Amino acid sequence: MIENLDLGMVNWARAQFALTAMYHWLFVPLTLGLSWIIAFYHTIYVKTGSEDWKRLTRFWMKLFGINFAIGVATGIILEFEFGTNWSNYSWMVGDIFGAPLALEGIFAFFLEATFFAVMFFGWNRVSKGFHLFSTWMVALGSSLSAVWILVANAWMQYPIGQAFNPDTARFEMQNFFEVAFSPYAVNKFTHATSSSMIVGALFVVSISSWYLLRGRHVLMARRSIMVAATLGLLASIFTIFNGDESAYEIAQVQPMKLAAFEGLYEGETNAGVVAIGLINTAKKVYDNQDPFIGFNLHIPGILSLMANRSFNSYVPGMKDLVYGNTEHNILGTAQKMELGKQAVASLDAYKQARKADDTAAAEVHLAAFNENKEFLGYGYLKKPEEAVPPVALSFNAFHIMVGLGTLFPLLFIGFLYYSFKKTLAEKKWLLGLGTITYILGLIASQSGWVVAEVGRQPWAIQGLLPVTVARTNLSVGTVQTTFAMFLVLFTLLLVAEIAIMVKQVNIGPEED
Amino acid sequence: MTVGYTLWKIIFLKLFILFAVFKVFFFPDFLAVNFATDAQRADHVLEQLTREVLGSTNLGKGEAP
Numbered sequence: 001m002i003e004n005l006d007l008g009m010v011n012w013a014r015a016q017f018a019l020t021a022m023y024h025w026l027f028v029p030l031t032l033g034l035s036w037i038i039a040f041y042h043t044i045y046v047k048t049g050s051e052d053w054k055r056l057t058r059f060w061m062k063l064f065g066i067n068f069a070i071g072v073a074t075g076i077i078l079e080f081e082f083g084t085n086w087s088n089y090s091w092m093v094g095d096i097f098g099a100p101l102a103l104e105g106i107f108a109f110f111l112e113a114t115f116f117a118v119m120f121f122g123w124n125r126v127s128k129g130f131h132l133f134s135t136w137m138v139a140l141g142s143s144l145s146a147v148w149i150l151v152a153n154a155w156m157q158y159p160i161g162q163a164f165n166p167d168t169a170r171f172e173m174q175n176f177f178e179v180a181f182s183p184y185a186v187n188k189f190t191h192a193t194s195s196s197m198i199v200g201a202l203f204v205v206s207i208s209s210w211y212l213l214r215g216r217h218v219l220m221a222r223r224s225i226m227v228a229a230t231l232g233l234l235a236s237i238f239t240i241f242n243g244d245e246s247a248y249e250i251a252q253v254q255p256m257k258l259a260a261f262e263g264l265y266e267g268e269t270n271a272g273v274v275a276i277g278l279i280n281t282a283k284k285v286y287d288n289q290d291p292f293i294g295f296n297l298h299i300p301g302i303l304s305l306m307a308n309r310s311f312n313s314y315v316p317g318m319k320d321l322v323y324g325n326t327e328h329n330i331l332g333t334a335q336k337m338e339l340g341k342q343a344v345a346s347l348d349a350y351k352q353a354r355k356a357d358d359t360a361a362a363e364v365h366l367a368a369f370n371e372n373k374e375f376l377g378y379g380y381l382k383k384p385e386e387a388v389p390p391v392a393l394s395f396n397a398f399h400i401m402v403g404l405g406t407l408f409p410l411l412f413i414g415f416l417y418y419s420f421k422k423t424l425a426e427k428k429w430l431l432g433l434g435t436i437t438y439i440l441g442l443i444a445s446q447s448g449w450v451v452a453e454v455g456r457q458p459w460a461i462q463g464l465l466p467v468t469v470a471r472t473n474l475s476v477g478t479v480q481t482t483f484a485m486f487l488v489l490f491t492l493l494l495v496a497e498i499a500i501m502v503k504q505v506n507i508g509p510e511e512d
Numbered sequence: 513m514t515v516g517y518t519l520w521k522i523i524f525l526k527l528f529i530l531f532a533v534f535k536v537f538f539f540p541d542f543l544a545v546n547f548a549t550d551a552q553r554a555d556h557v558l559e560q561l562t563r564e565v566l567g568s569t570n571l572g573k574g575e576a577p
Contacts, residue, residue: 069519073527080534083541091543091557169557348562469560472542482538489529496522504515
């Protein structure tokens with residue numbers, strides 16, 4: 001029985017997945033972002049023929065190589081976890097994910113692996129033009145290989161282009177283009193890659209600021225900052241726009257997630273965003289406690305604008321979505337659960353009829369299942385309140401991401417302004433802030449994934465499969481053991497990365 | 513370049529730990545190990561999806577079906 005399953009295992013499996021994904025994501029955004037910045041450095045070198053730009057390019061390429069080497073294959077562990085901890089899920093999505101992940105392998109292998117070697121070892125061995133072409137291909141290959149995993153993730157949040165086959169228990173792809181080019185997938189890709197560009201730019205700014213504070217490699221640091229801050233500023237502006245588009249998509253397909261971002265329990269017309277506020281972690285969707293503790297400041301209308309492109313539109317709150325709202329024609333979770341239970345019962349009856357070779361009965365039950373299959377996942381919830389994600393974590397992660405995302409373009413503008421005035425080296429306060437910005441960039445990037453993944457709970461596949469049914473029936477001890485092993489391995493890798501990186505930064509570009 | 517040798521060592525050690533230790537001993541593919549055919553795997557997953565209705569499946573924790 002579902003209710004007899006060990007929820008402790010589900011939570012440990014989720015924690016293990018989060019641990020693995022978050023460690024993996026320490027390496028990925030730097031690879032994605034820095035590869036494009038290096039391509040620009042390399043282009044300037046080829047255009048100018050300047051040895052200074054060559055040294056600069058080689059230096060950042062070396063740091064890129066360290067990050068790539070330490071991070072490579074850390075994502076493969078996620079696939080191990082699918083087969084072991086999430087076998088039901090893994091089976092059910094195999095047909096959808098097969099094509100995108102195969103394409104990822106092809107792009108990653110042919111573009112990244114092939115041109116990566118030329119980029120690193122091609123100095124004075126291949127023509128300047130082909131060498132530069134290889135550097136651009138590494139950047140393009142890195143981003144393209146990220147496309148498909150993000151398409152797969154987007155499909156879990158907005159499962160379109162599929163049909164559930166009750167004979168094979170699999171979601172089968174009906175339209176590849178709907179899956180690959182769903183608005184959710186396009187927004188996810190543009191948001192993840194442009195925000196990674198910001199992380200890459202902040203990495204350059206951090207190390208260059210440190211050099212300027214110590215008066216070392218001043219010319220290289222100033223030039224590095226000029227290019228990185230320009231690209232970082234452009235990426236920041238783009239990220240604000242595609243972030244807004246992401247919020248609009250979330251409002252359409254995951255309104256509960258959007259409500260959790262803003263701690264919106266009661267639906268509102270002219271709904272605002274929280275500029276200042278401390279979320280009440282003790283509040284439940286069914287009680288009347290204040291959602292915020294103490295003073296809070298809302299900017300009215302902005303959430304309505306983000307959700308519906310209109311200041312005066314109605315944004316449903318978590319209570320509307322859980323208990324329903326007839327005035328605004330919102331179906332409550334309890335009603336969806338009823339329809340979901342009918343879908344589960346029809347699926348079971350269909351299975352029994354098929355076993356008994358009763359074709360007529362099977363057709364009747366299949367038709368009944370098809371009527372309610374869009375609510376299948378709700379049939380596994382025990383109470384309507386389970387449809388609410390962890391609100392405090394979603395709210396805090398969202399506001400950290402947005403707050404830091406607002407700070408970064410201002411920071412890039414500051415660096416560019418003082419660079420053009422040629423007074424950057426005198427601005428110790430800005431350089432001091434600059435040295436820690438890479439850490440802030442990682443925090444913002446990680447918060448973005450917390451927002452995306454915690455905010456969609458309890459679903460593995462939105463509305464169709466909750467995490468409690470997606471998992472394998474393993475003992476909690478098994479998952480705890482591997483959790484500890486991963487924690488040790490990843491921590492060692494992280495320590496190795498930091499140690500090697502710090503040593504190379506200390507050596508600087510002269511030793512090439 | 514000494515950093516290159518260090519990185520290669522880390523890469524090979526990491527791949528060995530991931531594929532020769534973790535994958536082999538700790539991360540079996542549950543459905544591939546416990547079922548011989550895709551039809552059996554599909555039946556098992558369907559059973560998981562409907563057992564709340566059936567109420568007859570009582571897998572112990574960690575017990576193969």
